[in-house]
Amino acid sequence: MAACSKRLQEVRDIIASAHKDCSPSEKLQFYDEWANQYEEDVSTLEYKAPRLAAASLASVCTLNRESKLVLDVACGTGLVAEELQRCGFNLFHGWDGSAGMLEVAKNKQLYQELKECMLGQDPLPSGSGGLICLTTRGNISNLQYKAELEKAMSDLQNKGFWEQISVQEVEQWEKATSEDEVTQESDYIPGIIYLYRKTASSSTVH
Numbered sequence: 340m341a342a343c344s345k346r347l348q349e350v351r352d353i354i355a356s357a358h359k360d361c362s363p364s365e366k367l368q369f370y371d372e373w374a375n376q377y378e379e380d381v382s383t384l385e386y387k388a389p390r391l392a393a394a395s396l397a398s399v400c401t402l403n404r405e406s407k408l409v410l411d412v413a414c415g416t417g418l419v420a421e422e423l424q425r426c427g428f429n430l431f432h433g434w435d436g437s438a439g440m441l442e443v444a445k446n447k448q449l450y451q452e453l454k455e456c457m458l459g460q461d462p463l464p465s466g467s468g469g470l471i472c473l474t475t476r477g478n479i480s481n482l483q484y485k486a487e488l489e490k491a492m493s494d495l496q497n498k499g500f501w502e503q504i505s506v507q508e509v510e511q512w513e514k515a516t517s518e519d520e521v522t523q524e525s526d527y528i529p530g531i532i533y534l535y536r537k538t539a540s541s542s543t544v545h
């Protein structure tokens with residue numbers, strides 16, 4: 340496997356600083372600080388998640404996409420909504436725990452609503468029924484976060500606040516975020532796309 344470029348190593352170092360054991364609030368602080376550099380850095384990683392998530396949602400929603408509200412959960416800077424717009428979707432509400440990431444998303448003027456919301460801790464924004472799209476990495480250093488996220492989503496499902504449409508695992512999500520995860524076969528790490536449907540009235544703490 341070829342040695343990685345200096346730029347790729349810099350991005351890996353940045354991500355490693357967020358993946359070390361830290362509290363949810365420290366993680367969000369990391370995203371606040373990363374927000375303005377985030378898109379350039381993930382493009383170095385050949386981050387495919389937004390395009391793959393949009394394709395997944397488009398495959399289950401083939402009709403009248405322009406009138407379907409998409410709840411972009413952990414929307415970050417809005418990369419998923421940008422891809423969804425290319426697929427014909429046009430109505431977006433974004434939720435994210437990081438005010439810094441939301442600020443970048445807001446400047447794109449893609450979303451009808453943006454809310455600061457920490458999934459698993461804060462009450463869900465109420466009133467908006469729609470298709471929910473959420474993604475996360477499937478690599479080893481993200482496994483604990485992934486488990487916490489899945490628990491929060493499963494609690495919401497068990498309480499009837501939203502229902503699952505699909506969970507799709509993708510092998511080539513982005514370039515490995517650490518040298519340890521590079522194998523003989525691949526220098527990419529996997530990821531997961533979660534699609535849910537939320538009814539209009541659901542609002543809850545978990």
Ligand SMILES: C[S@@+](CC[C@H](N)C(=O)[O-])C[C@H]1O[C@@H](n2cnc3c(N)ncnc32)[C@H](O)[C@@H]1O
Pocket residue numbers: 367370388389412413414415416417418419434435436437440456457458459474
């Ligand atoms: C890797 S970024 C992905 C952003 C966007 N979906 C994309 O594909 O570019 C992860 C985002 O999730 C947010 N986040 C992390 N944990 C969260 C949680 N529990 N609730 C809400 N947002 C969260 C972070 O603030 C960050 O914006």
